[in-house]
Amino acid sequence: MRKFGVILLCLVLCSCTNKYQLPDKWKPLETVIDRPGYGEDDWWTTTLGSSVFVADLDAWLDFKKPGGSEFEATMRHERVHAIRQEKIGLVKYVWKYLTDQKFRWHEEQLGWYVGLRTKDEYGVKWDIKSVVDSLRNYWPSLGSRPDIQAWVTAVKNKKWRPEPGELPKEYEDL
Numbered sequence: 001m002r003k004f005g006v007i008l009l010c011l012v013l014c015s016c017t018n019k020y021q022l023p024d025k026w027k028p029l030e031t032v033i034d035r036p037g038y039g040e041d042d043w044w045t046t047t048l049g050s051s052v053f054v055a056d057l058d059a060w061l062d063f064k065k066p067g068g069s070e071f072e073a074t075m076r077h078e079r080v081h082a083i084r085q086e087k088i089g090l091v092k093y094v095w096k097y098l099t100d101q102k103f104r105w106h107e108e109q110l111g112w113y114v115g116l117r118t119k120d121e122y123g124v125k126w127d128i129k130s131v132v133d134s135l136r137n138y139w140p141s142l143g144s145r146p147d148i149q150a151w152v153t154a155v156k157n158k159k160w161r162p163e164p165g166e167l168p169k170e171y172e173d174l
């Protein structure tokens with residue numbers, strides 16, 4: 001809640017200096033915004049509306065070079081959130097995300113599914129354990145380790161797909 005409070009305050013008071021303007025292909029996302037001090041984890045990435053917030057923009061861009069597989073996987077994940085936020089309504093989405101574990105888990109399943117399939121598309125290897133570890137680090141919690149592990153394994157084995165219409169059309173065939 002504290003982290004979200006910081007971000008929501010930023011949306012209101014923002015005089016953020018360091019920003020990365022995204023090309024049109026990422027619409028409705030428009031900018032990646034540097035929020036020094038936000039989160040203990042440098043790779044923490046949060047989308048609210050048209051903005052993506054990161055803890056250290058320069059380090060983030062250095063690791064996730066635009067056009068590269070990490071950037072594509074992360075931005076497609078965040079774009080799924082942005083499109084869903086538009087569809088559901090930003091305030092309702094954020095409220096449900098914070099208060100409804102099933103909703104939160106499903107939204108992350110959609111984002112992670114697209115991210116992991118993007119890695120497959122780029123030929124980037126990923127292993128179940130490190131994905132499970134990352135998902136277990138989420139706050140608030142996404143679910144139990146066995147549930148998360150079962151889901152990541154199903155994605156790896158191509159036994160899980162989003163329902164038709166849940167993803168933007170351009171990601172449906174990933």
Ligand SMILES: [Zn+2]
Nearest residue numbers: 077081108111
């Ligand atoms: Zn996400």
